[in-house]
Amino acid sequence: MLNFDVDEEVEIWIPNRGKGGCPDSIMDLVHDAEWKQKTLEKLLDDLQGNEQEVKVITKESVENELYDFFNDKMKTGDAPEIERVGRYPNMYVTGDNGIVIDCIGGKQIRLIIQVD
Numbered sequence: 001m002l003n004f005d006v007d008e009e010v011e012i013w014i015p016n017r018g019k020g021g022c023p024d025s026i027m028d029l030v031h032d033a034e035w036k037q038k039t040l041e042k043l044l045d046d047l048q049g050n051e052q053e054v055k056v057i058t059k060e061s062v063e064n065e066l067y068d069f070f071n072d073k074m075k076t077g078d079a080p081e082i083e084r085v086g087r088y089p090n091m092y093v094t095g096d097n098g099i100v101i102d103c104i105g106g107k108q109i110r111l112i113i114q115v116d
Contacts, residue, residue: 004040009033063087063097063113070101080104 010029018024023032067087073079084102101109 004037006030006033006037009036059097059113063099066111066113067099070099 010026010033013022013029014026016022017026017029023029067085070079070082070085074082074085081104082101083104086100086102088098088100097113099111099113101111103109
């Protein structure tokens with residue numbers, strides 16, 4: 001919860017109007033205080049959002065993000081050379097997951113996903 005009061009902030013600065021860089025206009029003081037309030041609220045929202053976004057990196061999460069990234073590029077046409085994107089869990093002898101990207105001309109890109 002943010003306990004910032006625009007009225008109280010402006011009252012603090014009124015005696016110093018026009019001195020030492022303090023705006024002379026009360027409207028400017030009000031606009032400055034409103035800007036401070038909005039900025040503090042945004043900062044608080046960002047900080048609270050960061051606390052909730054604790055990401056655990058796993059083999060599966062990396063695979064999901066890579067698969068979605070390449071699949072989206074293919075669907076939107078941003079990567080016209082991609083024909084198909086596939087997932088291959090435990091495809092390799094090592095038990096690692098993989099993504100295979102089939103490209104134009106029969107070329108393939110194989111991504112082995114290992115998280116240490």
